[in-house]
Amino acid sequence: MKHLTTEWPLLKELEEQLVRTLQKVFAVLLAALLEEIDQQLAEARDKRRYQLKDKRPTTIQTLFGEVTFRRNYYYDRQTGNYTFLLDAELGFDGARSISPCLEETAVELAVECSSYRKAARTLESIVGYAVMSHEAIRQLVLEAPVSLHRPVSQRHGRVLFVEADGLFISRQGKGKRAKEEKILAVHEGWKRNGSKSG
Structure with missing residues (x-):
């Protein structure tokens, strides 16, 4: 059997390199797609209402990394405000960069x-x-x-128990004060586990 003289990276390294490469490809593709949508919006816009001022670069953070692209900036003659039609069309706030x-x-x-x-x-x-x-x-x-809050199910107990305690923890280093770690438990009571009484 021949011995390979080339050193292959570990699977973890291969996976990490591939993810970084895919992130770069994603950034290029998403930027091109966003610029294409923006161009279509520019051609289909009401030119009497939206006056093109210039193209402005922006960078947004995504789950796949940073994406930089250019988008059209318009003056809305009807409202007197400036706007990015791309942001309004796609439902995101480009000023937040997220x-x-x-x-x-x-x-x-x-x-x-x-x-x-x-x-x-x-x-x-x-x-x-x-x-x-x-x-x-x-x-x-x-x-x-x-x-985002989930509804709480119907409560069964008539009494709500709140147990609180504190534990002082010494900290390392000269002159550092102890820190109190607070512990809190809230429950509606206990259920009997087993048949023993007493």
Whole structure:
């Protein structure tokens, strides 16, 4: 049997390289698609109402990385405001520089993870770079619609128990004060488990 002299990367390295390559291809394809849609909107617009001012570059963060493209900027003669028809047509706020899919994923991660920092780290591991800070995720959660809250089922108990306690933890280092870790449990009571009484 012949021995191969070439060194192949590990599967993990191959997978990571392929993901980064696919991210670059995605960015090019999405940018081209968005610019094509913008061009079609420019040709189909009401030219008496929307006056083309210029093309402006923008960069948005997506689940697949950063996408940079150029879009048309218009003056709306009817309202007196400036607008991007592409943003209105596709239902996103280009000024925020975050795709709606990334926003939704960030909010879902913030709800599922134990902290905003952990949600930011999870997003970073998915995308491959720090796409959003924990504070940006916090702001998205605060702005998120209340429909994300799930209805609570009918309560069965007549009494609600709230148990709270604190545990002081010594911190390493000279002059560092102990920190209190607060513990809270809320429940409606206990169910008997087994047949023993007593």
